[in-house]
Amino acid sequence: xxxxxxxxxxxxxxxxxxxxxxxxxxxxxxxxxxxxxxxxxxxxxxxxxxxxxxxxxxxxxxxxxxxxxxxxxxxxxxxxxxxxxxxxxxxxxxxxxxxxxxxxxxxxxxxxxxxxxxxxxxxxxxxxxxxxxxxxxxxxxxxxxxxxxxxxxxxxxxxxxxxxxxxxxxxxxxxxxxxxxxxxxxxxxxxxxxxxxxxxxxxxxxxxxxxxxxxxxxxxxxxxxxxxxxxxxxxxxxxxxxxxxxxxxxxxxxxxx
Numbered sequence: 592x593x594x595x596x597x598x599x600x601x602x603x604x605x606x607x608x609x610x611x612x613x614x615x616x617x618x619x620x621x622x623x624x625x626x627x628x629x630x631x632x633x634x635x636x637x638x639x640x641x642x643x644x645x646x647x648x649x650x651x652x653x654x655x656x657x658x659x660x661x662x663x664x665x666x667x668x669x670x671x672x673x674x675x676x677x678x679x680x681x682x683x684x685x686x687x688x689x690x691x692x693x694x695x696x697x698x699x700x701x702x703x704x705x706x707x708x709x710x711x712x713x714x715x716x717x718x719x720x721x722x723x724x725x726x727x728x729x730x731x732x733x734x735x736x737x738x739x740x741x742x743x744x745x746x747x748x749x750x751x752x753x754x755x756x757x758x759x760x761x762x763x764x765x766x767x768x769x770x771x772x773x774x775x776x777x778x779x780x781x782x783x784x785x786x787x788x789x790x791x792x793x794x795x796x797x798x799x800x801x802x803x804x805x806x807x808x809x810x811x812x813x814x815x816x817x818x819x820x821x822x823x824x825x826x827x828x829x830x831x832x833x834x835x836x837x838x839x840x841x842x843x844x845x846x847x848x
Contacts, residue, residue: 595731602650603748606643606723613639614755629700629708636712640719647723659726660785660792661718666840667793673840674784674797677831682805684827689820691813702808709807717800721792724749724778725785733786742782749782750775769821776828777802783835789842 593601613635617623622632648654656662664670698705724745732741753774754767762770781795788794813820 594735596735598650599728599731602647602723602727603752605646605650607752609639609643609646610752611756615757618757625697625699628698629704633708633712637715640712640715643719644722647719647727651727656718656722656792659722660730660790661722661726661796662791662793664789664791664793666788666842667791669840670784670788670791670794671797673838674794674799675801677780677784677835678798678801678805680834681802681827681831682809684830685813685824686811688823688827689813690815691811693811696810706808709804713800713803713807714796716803717796718792720749721781721785721796721799724752725781725795726790726792729782729785730790733790738786742779742786745782746775746778749778766818766821769818769825773821773824773828776825776832779832780828780835783832787835787838787841 616635617632620631621627622635624632647659651658696702696705700708728748729741729745732745735741736744750771750773754771759767781799784794784798785792
């Protein structure tokens, strides 16, 4: 029988291959330009994350969100609020510490259509990635390794997963190191939320989706280099992990050591 750790690694490889295909489509078509994102790029985005969910649940063995931790418990509203507030705090700190301006959207659709479109997409992305990386991979690692090791290992995989290998030569090695580290530290926030709330996905999904939605519907753009943005985001992510460590939300029989 294949061990849960090996199955988790196989899921990681499968999803990494899947996102590289998505990156290739994104690079080799103009579906993600400002004039064609709606409807073509948006449809590709939705299709990719639906495929992502299907692959994840093939490994789970059944289509059951409860099996990956997305379930109602007495404290779910608290977890939801904490996740959303952490994302809002992170967005606020980003605006404070990064020079930027408020202006027009990159997209050409009206704002009243942009908001619901990204509410749907942001929620889908969060549910898909959290189900895989926290609800399946991290959950399996926690059964095998000490919590700190499992959390770090799952977060490293999350960072590697986000690297755009088809476009690796477009940027410097230092940029990709920052890019992966930004995703890794963001993953630490969500893995910590999942672990501290007793393997429940509500908090991590709330943080993840709110973070994406804010980034798309708040018409603010930084006026500095991408590497500088990533460096600041890494610092903010680490600060949020520290805040999360001391929040009194740990469920019985869980600790953060």
